Amino acid sequence: MALSVYSKQQILLHWVSAAVILWTLVTGFYVANVNVANDTKQWVAGVNVSLTTLFIPVFCWRLVVFISHLRHERMSQFSSAKMLAMFVHRLIYLLVAVVLLSGVLMMDRPIPVFGLLEFPQPLDDVALTDGFFVLHIWACTVLAVLVAMHIGAVILHELRGYRVLRRMSWRSRVRQACGRIG
Template sequence: MIASNEKYNKKTRFFHWLSAVVILWVTISGFYVTLFEVDAELKNSVLALNVLMNTFFIPVFMFRVLNWVNNPAPEDYQGLPLRSRKIADKVHAGMYLLIFIVLLSGVLMMDRKVEFLGMTLIPYLPFDPALKEFFTRLHIFSVCALAFCVALHIAAVIRHELSGLRILKRMLG
């Protein structure tokens, strides 16, 4: 039996916190410049930065999923029943699916290529305008769903911390 204070491995912690920073930044900044009246130059700069961050995040996310499959979370037999662990696994799988949909729909809705330092990172994919509109709507819906899931994830971590199950301590290393 593994103690409840066993830490997640270094790769898992690295991928988790890098993902958290990217997802929280692009979600909060994206909602901010989309929902509030901001200077057009600021809005364009933030959205361009978010596209670039997500472009570089795509391979990181693929490695994170591989790491998740190959390195399951430490078992915790003190306070977290098997049913709760199964729910947590399903919720994490759902969040990974949402992240995949957000990233894929973001690429497929783009109306231009993505460049960095003069190199094309993602080429422009010319789709029918109706299909681009579908991917745009899918992106907006999946971003909102992911934001909701991230909020629930944070709430669950707080709940576990308050109940004595130190998941955050294990994820911080």
């Protein structure tokens, strides 16, 4: 199995994205489906709105990096399993984009960012914001399923001896650097 090497930038963007996506999915679904105090719901909503608003430019940069690395791939040399994994990764990117966009467009009030600044509400039409809210919930649900599949695939690969986590870690970058020196 050919192993691709990830740059420091790709590794950093992956783990920042993973942290934001996991936090917002877990906490968002938790407060939506578990009976918690209204103060807790409001706090989680505020943190998630602020965090994902700050994440939008990070995700845009991640897309640029992802697309710039796509041109180096030759699809004909990949197995069907690798093609499926690549398809799922692309679906995750697409769904993150849909979740972020629908999250902004569903807002029925200005968008605060940790009390430091505020963006105006993008849409005033209640029917549109309600529609984007429904899209947001569905996109989050599908994204959660894909993220669970992604984590499951990582666990399965690790159990089979394919060290995918090592390739996506800072330690792999140190080893590669040491290997080049020695």
